[in-house]
Amino acid sequence: MSDPMRIRAVVKGEKVEVKILIAHAMETGQRKDAEGTVVPARYITKISASCNGREVLAADWGPSVSKNPYLSFRFKGGAKGDKLKITWTDTAGDSRSDEVSIA
Amino acid sequence: MFPGRRRLLIQLGRTGLAALTLASGLVPRLARAVEARPAFTAAGITDALKALGIANPAQSEAIHFRAPDIAENGAAVPVEVESALPGTREILLLVEKNPHVMSASFSFPDGTDAYVATRVKVAESSLIHAVIRTDAGAFYNAKLVKVTLGGCGG
Amino acid sequence: MKVTGMTLVRARWLLLAALCATAPLTLADDASPDVGAAMRRSFEAKHQAGMERLNQDDVQALCTRYTPASLPPAAAALIQQASLASVKPPAAGQYLGDYRRGEQIAQTGTGLQSSDDPAKPNGGNCYACHQLAASELAYGTIGPSLQRYGKLRGQSPAMLEAAWRKLYNPQADVPCSNMPRFGHQKILNEQQLKDLMAFLFDPASPVNQ
């Protein structure tokens, strides 16, 4: 079970500035744990953002995006109170969505 | 083995035996079973761009690319890209010296700024390329990031 | 303290006598808490890092109590004398090994930690504290810069002997130095020390470029 994302979405002028932190190990598939067992590859491959149902960003990631990923972007057409929804999917098929109201 | 990579190995060794192997896995050689997208398994810039259908991008100063000259830790190198090129559809991040160069791609629907900030793993001192796909073709800019050692080294 | 055990036991008595005669400070008088006992209660053995590592030899005990600046001259002299006696020169007076291997040792920070593989050779971690090759930006400043070490000094027998001594047991030159006693404490073996010597002195070494 994954932990909630931290999403900040703030209106700045005519744009909405978004900052996201995601709890994800972004395992490369080469790391070994303390017992010497290889930790299987598991990383986010897809991430997308939508504002009131309209897609505002889509991204493809590989394992060289850092652990506990950070992502920031900006879009027009969002207003205070609008719902911003972020969704990611990883190589294990796990997926998570979190939603915030734009501040 | 390049000196930069070796340094990183030493640096990552600080968390012990586990980390010695972690270091080699910092930038993985991917099993095809896990990764089906050809650009993400490409070994070099040329192959990656080929997989993406991009040929001979031109360098452009209209791509603002911010990354530190020196990274204290290759596990997370902040990068910030903003494209002033009209009709920018996509920003791609490629780390030249990583065994798999392709790190991430971001696509921007109308109304979203051609801007992204994120953090990537950089195995050794390397050029990081920001490749931009626009309606009028592909462009790039690049920045050299040195990966160095910070702490006690063990 | 195998090598100098006898020397230092005697030295300790001499030191006690010297200190009692000149100052109220001795090894025995200690208003501070019993640190050694608290340490033993607060630690547990882990892998190669056994509890015996908490025990202090005489140099460690004195250098816990004093800094190089506050060390009483009598104590300094005794540390120097005993440490000098501990230095074992390399076989057949061959001081120089392979500078490439030496560079590896200087770059390697692992060895003797509870988390390290005891089967792997220990590092010297020289770059943690010293500037060496100009090309290496990630160097520490706890110790002096050793850039162009051999180029500035040449390879006279006296120079080689002095550098060997500093690597083997730096307490011989600077009592209560921060630098580990690489030879005396068997952190590095003779071949590794020779390789480091070559890293410092070889004209082809990156240190001397």
Place this chain on the structure above:
Amino acid sequence: MTTCCARRGLGAVLAGGALLLTGLVQAEDSTQDAIAEYRAMFGDDNPAELWQARGEVLWRAPRGPKKVSLQACDLGLGAGVIDGAYAQLPRWFDDTGQVQDLESRLVSCVTTLQGIPREQFLKVKFGDGDQQSDLEALTAYVVAASRGKPIVLPLRHPAEQAAYALGKAVFRYRAGPHDFACATCHADAGKRIRLQELPQLTTAAGAREAYTHWPAYRISQGELRTMEWRLQDCFRQQRLPQLKFGSEVAIGLTMFLAKTAEGGTLAAPGIKR
């Protein structure tokens, strides 16, 4: 496209050449400037927030055999008060008859209030990949509630004074194959290991710089690390055996650092290399 140069680097060289600075000083400064830029680029976007959020859930949720939350936990300022509590730790607690740091106090609360056995709770003291540490999350949450607060440690209780004295003495205890003590690296001003500047922990300025930013998210490990972890790992690198969690040396050193940093404004959890 691989022949492209580092534009920023070239610009710096041209600017420096115009000023005719000495090469060595310039190289030194530009290295430190670049490191400063690296750190600055992380800004306030600290993954430690992910631990804080998880810690808040753990703090509020009824858990353990007794199915109660930690909201009755007394961290020194009264039951359930977390605002500013970390700024006044370690401290003496009458109920346990011990000087405790935040982490050992949290363990007391979890065991006594929630009835979770100590061994079970401390099974994952320090997280690693999939193995999350509840202790680290709770610590992050409580620590963040002292952001902006000055460290206040009057040391009225004799046991607090004894802890401080022990920590101060341990700081200079040289041992192990490398003869290292905390003081080997942290007693002088302006030194660094590799490129890492070392705080001079015997001075108020140095101790504040270090203490006010711990616990911290460690970039190299992608984990939030606590002060107990920090001390344990320092001793590992000193080549000593393993420091026991909540031991008198751990508490003593924390007290010594915190007291030396007294008056400093907490900014933890921080973000570190």
